[in-house]
Amino acid sequence: MTLRLHNTLTRRIEEFHPLEEGRVRIYTCGPTVYDTAHVGNFRTFLFEDILRRYLKWKRYQVVQVRNLTDVDDRTIHAAVAQGVTLRELTLPFIDAFFRDHDRLGLERAEHYPRATDYVPQMVEMVQRLVERGLAYEADGSVYFDISEFPSYGELAQLDRASLREGRETGDAAYDKGDARDFVLWKGGERPEEGDVAIWDSPWGAGRPGWHLECSVMAIEHLGQPFDIHSGGVDLVFPHHTNEIAQAEGATGEPFARLWLHAKHALLDGRKMSKSQNHYYTVDDLVDQGYQPSAIRRLLISAHYRGELNFTLAGLDDASRSVERLIDFRRRLRASRSDDRGLEATRLPELADQALRDFETALDDDLNVAEAWGALFVFVREANATLDRAGERVPAADADAALTAVDSIDQVFGVLALAEGEAGAVSEELRSWVEAKLAERAAARAAKDYGRADAIRGELAERGIEVEDSPAGSRWRLVR
């Protein structure tokens, strides 16, 4: 079966075939490290994590680049305001990014280049653009001349003539030939930027324009052209539009073949926004007692091209649904029996069906909602099977089901996260619990239910929840 993805360039769903057999090269726009990323930022990163994991699930080798933007207006202004260097400013936020990244169970990309490590290469690209007549210098700055690049704006389906002329946003500070041209190199006097971001160039001291880093670092790590470039919808224009102009203008080669864009997450129906203080970070939510696995589940519950409304009520729902999965897996493990006399069950058949439906769903432009549906149908039917089998099924059947669950979780990554959150159970606690349960089993056998309930209460006080079943009592630690 073939993966099909929606290409922003063509606005169509296309079959995906990598340029190089069996190997996929992806560039994913990363965070600007001027502050802590919020869960809306992670919605996009998580969508890309699903893409990455699913490609690996389909047996592709993946090379992914995720840049860290450490030089732009916001990092510079913050550094100046705090009287620190760019490195000093961004390091804590880079650390915070990786902490949240790992907490939400994102797989690590192969490369995390920082813009400030690639300034010489950026200068070279600007030089090539000037040489090719696609850029011009004015007053120490260099601009891209969009009139020399006929396909400019194709990605965003822009009508060039209707692009607004000279919006006021600081453009007055530049001496552009055309207000629609964009800056490649920012030179000249910029007192408000202090001296935190100044590099030498053939046009004098200055610093690179924002879009340059991605063109340069993508080519540096992935070559050109590469397979997939992705980011949030807001980047379609101008960021990705300009990346294409720079990279293709400088080299004459196509840049990226397939462009994927994730819609934004809303918070309580409104745009998440740092400036309006309308957002949550992972820390905010963890402090309120939410598990990262639930945050992950919520953020990957809806299709990436649709908006996702993030609410605390939604997070509560997500927590419950994760619990359902955890309970299911625990129940499967407990029901696994080596007794040869047991009758075969439908579990292997149900597991196969689940995997087929899961793949069909994700092949269709990463339809995660439908893929979750396939998983939960399996959970319901397998639970019914366990009911009928009296909690004891042949080991091979249980293994087939467990393997399917694990396989699906290779992509969703929610159970793997939740497992780590459950809290380690020490040997000491384990043996204490086992002893208590034995005592309780004896009490129940003697129909001394008062005693049995007292023991259950005692266990509950230490966070142990007991579930009785025909095959014995199960227990688990609930935080």
Next chain:
RNA sequence: GGCGCCGUAGCCAAGUGGACUAAGGCGGGGGCCUGCAAAGCCCCUAUUCGUGGGUUCGAAUCCCACCGGCGCCUCCA
């Protein structure tokens, strides 16, 4: 003004011309199981897909209009 998206049950969310008598999750009601629970299972919870027209043998799915919400339009994931 330009480009684009969305409106499906109490909430979240798939489905985008015929196996829809509309997935799945959460919540709610009833039942089974249980010593009681928990978990699980079964049944019910949208005769209908923002509204009004139209196209079609057939529309939640296509077209038009209207209403409502959202995003981008030069440094926001």
